[in-house]
Amino acid sequence: VKISEVPTTPIPGMKPGTSGLRKKVEVWQGKTGEKYYVENFIQSLLDTASASNGGRVPETIIVAGDGRYFNDEAIQIICCVLAANGVKDIRVPVAGIMSTPAVSAAIRASPDIKGGIILTASHNPGGPGEDFGIKYNLEYGQPAGEDFTDELYERSTRIQSFKTLEGAVDIDLNAKVGTQIHLTPSSVVTIIDPFEDYVNVLKKCFDFPAMSAFGKRPEFSLLFDGMHGAGGPFARRVLVEELGLDESCLFRCNPLPDFGKGHPDPNLTYAAELVKKMGLLPDGSADPNVDLKQLPTLGAANDGDGDRNLIAGAGCFVTPSDSLAIICDNWSAIPHFAGGPKGVARSMPSSAALDVVAEALGIPCFSTPTGWKFFGNLMSSKELFGKTDYTPFLCGEESFGTGSDHIREKDGLWAALAWVSILMAANKDTPQGQPLVSVRDIVTRHWAKYGRHFYCRYDYEGVDSNDANSVMDLIRSEFVAGEIADNGDIQLVSGEEFSYTDPVDFSTASKQGLILNFTYPNGDPARVVFRLSGTGSAGATIRVYLEKYEKDIEKHGESAPVALKNLANRAIELVQLQKLTGCDAPTVIT
Ligand code: VG1
Ligand code: CO
Structure with missing residues (x-):
């Protein structure tokens, strides 16, 4: 040669x-x-x-x-x-x-x-x-x-x-x-x-023998959707070969060059089949016509490269931001977090559900720009920089990314195993033959304890780049730089552009999202964030992240898209999204 x-x-x-x-x-x-x-x-x-x-x-x-x-x-x-x-x-x-x-x-x-x-x-x-x-x-x-x-x-x-x-x-x-x-x-x-190195790491994070025993309980079942991506063979290796679950827990776990013509993004829109199999309607609410007792205990999906995850229980979609907060609150179920996490982080557009748990635990909670690379320094602050050690560390993004310092990427299979561990701990006293404490029970109890952060994201895909930029420019000039005098029903109170200084190496990142803060007539706070996607290959995608905090337990049962509809309408009208882009409706709601 x-x-x-x-x-x-x-x-x-x-x-x-x-x-x-x-x-x-x-x-x-x-x-x-x-x-x-x-x-x-x-x-x-x-x-x-x-x-x-x-x-x-x-x-x-x-x-x-x-x-x-x-x-x-x-x-x-x-x-x-x-x-x-x-x-x-x-x-x-x-x-x-x-x-x-x-x-x-x-x-x-x-x-x-x-x-x-x-x-x-x-x-x-x-x-x-x-x-x-x-x-x-x-x-x-x-x-x-x-x-x-x-x-x-x-x-x-x-x-x-x-x-x-x-x-x-x-x-x-x-x-x-x-x-x-x-x-x-x-x-x-x-x-x-x-497989070898990865499986070894997971074995250190979780109690494989105990999970394997739990997996054999007749009341428990799991459905894992590999979406024909790279995560499938890893799910097979861990769930079937290591934990001894039945083959039937694997769905679309053979990698295909075109992902079976699917869109390998594990969200409510693109993981539609799994969503349906878990007794959910496309908006994430439970399908009233399905008998939840017949469904798998836990459903999980991965994206094309196996780093994202979707988590659902029977008739219960867990938003990624809630999943992160619940994993944090249940750290004692996961051996990797022995002693409790020393630090946690979320991307800025993710909901504040994590923050309230971190506050209760008395640990630092960082809010970073979108993208896993921004968690790296926090996780490696000791090993690379000789600074404060935040490990064990837990972090995640609203975009179906969850993980810890066991590696330096988000980890779809890890998130599924975290939920198996949480279910296992919640059911340690459930007698054989009795119905298990479910994902839905765990989620509703979490909301009752901390309040619910209603959350959902609208994506407008395939928008002309100039149009997308004009929306961002309008928000900047009118609501960030401009004087706000709003007396709408859901009142806009302030606008800001997110920038970040890394607390470990002090590097900075600017223009990381535009935040509009609102107040409901009853005084409840709400927030809408606008960002342009940085992962597309053509045109622009506008992401609109909607979030509203609700303490009142009576209202926790509402579906998120319904609870956030008025807020969404208000924000979209304020920024003239329809007029500037010609888009009447989002292409994805998740
Ligand atoms: C999206 C998500 C972001 C994620 C990134 C990579 O970025 O919003 O949270 O880290 O994808 O995920 P953007 O810029 O399109 O919003 V992955 O699974 O591509 O590695
Ligand atoms: Co990915």
């Missing part, structure tokens, strides 16, 4: 967003006119990694993907660029597939692994005409921060050549674990076991 240096020209638009770079797969394939898209991006990435490593290319890198269309071809291209640049030890999982949390676990388990290239567009659909993407994780397993991705982007705008191997290279992704393929005399690809 010969290493060649191929001349290339910069390709515009290689700026990673909230989580990696996502584009239509044809763009990555070079079919839209820009040759060498993958090569340009990976060379820029490697140059960035080398620059922060004293000019030396990282010696060991793991390359894995979520199995979406173009996964295998991209792995071959990337391995050639890595080998040609002198990366000595390239690790690729069997079949090229690993969930994002599993990659994070693998990096953490081997101190010699310096980075992880993850081929995924996460919850975006895959297949021809759909999305492909690449994320990069650093040492310690955390997603690369904005300092890294900004530099990568900057390098991509002045790249002149990339290195690769001349001639065809064929890496058999279905070779046995331990197989080595020498790409150059000094670069070798090793096929690794995708």
Whole structure:
């Protein structure tokens, strides 16, 4: 094999967003006119990694993907660029597939692994005409921060050549674990076991023998929807092979390049089948015509790369913000949190349900910008910065992301196991043969204790970018910079733009969401947040996050979209969303 240096020209638009770079797969394939898209991006990435490593290319890198269309071809291209640049030890999982949390676990388990290239567009659909993407994780397993991705982007705008191997290279992704393929005399690809490190980490978080015994109780059953993403094989390995649950608990757990033509985003809209199987209507309320006793105790779903989760009980959808707060309140059910979490965090648009639990526990609760990379420093404050240790740490986002410091990514399967643990603890005194304390019981008791944070999100997908920006500009000029004099029924009291200073390394992030604060006639506070998505591949998505606190237990039974309807109407009218974008209704309500 010969290493060649191929001349290339910069390709515009290689700026990673909230989580990696996502584009239509044809763009990555070079079919839209820009040759060498993958090569340009990976060379820029490697140059960035080398620059922060004293000019030396990282010696060991793991390359894995979520199995979406173009996964295998991209792995071959990337391995050639890595080998040609002198990366000595390239690790690729069997079949090229690993969930994002599993990659994070693998990096953490081997101190010699310096980075992880993850081929995924996460919850975006895959297949021809759909999305492909690449994320990069650093040492310690955390997603690369904005300092890294900004530099990568900057390098991509002045790249002149990339290195690769001349001639065809064929890496058999279905070779046995331990197989080595020498790409150059000094670069070798090793096929690794995708599961081992990750399963070991989960075993430390949870009590597997006790969960296995609980799983055998006839009153308990679980339904796990892999949405044909990378999480499926991991669910099989853990739920069936480790915990001994019946095969029938797995639904859509075989990865498919186009996710079975589905949209692998575990929310009320896109996980419609699971939602129905759990006795829920599309708005998340219980279907009155379904007998809840016949349904699974717990339902869970993952996204394309296995880092998101949806949690539901029989006739009970648990919003991600509530799930996070309930896990926090029930920390004693989860061995990883022995002694109690020392810190917790949520993304700013997530509800304040976590905050009230953290306050009761007397622990710090951080509010961060959207995206898991912002939790990394808090979780690693001791190991990387020698500062206050917040571990064990719990964090999450309203976008169906939940996790802890066991790795540095959100973790869909972990969230499902957290709920199995919570159910197990709640039922330690339930006699055999008696109905179990249910997910619904746990949720309603939580609301009774802390009050309910009604929460829901409207997404307006496929909006023209200029129109979306004009909505944001209007909010800025009228409600953040401007004087507010509102006497509406639900009264707008203040507006602000969220910016963040990382408490560990003091880096800053600005323009992270526009917050409108409201007051109901009875004095109850409410909040609406507007943000533009940073994970799309075309056009813009406006996200509208709605939240209202309700102490009165009599009112906790209402469905969230109904309870928040007036607030939504009021906010959407104030910001002239319909007029500026031409959108009459959101494309997703979750
Ligand atoms: C979305 C979510 C955000 C999440 C990100 C990545 O970002 O809102 O909370 O961290 O996706 O999730 P945005 O910018 O589109 O709102 V994943 O599962 O893609 O890694
Ligand atoms: Co994801």
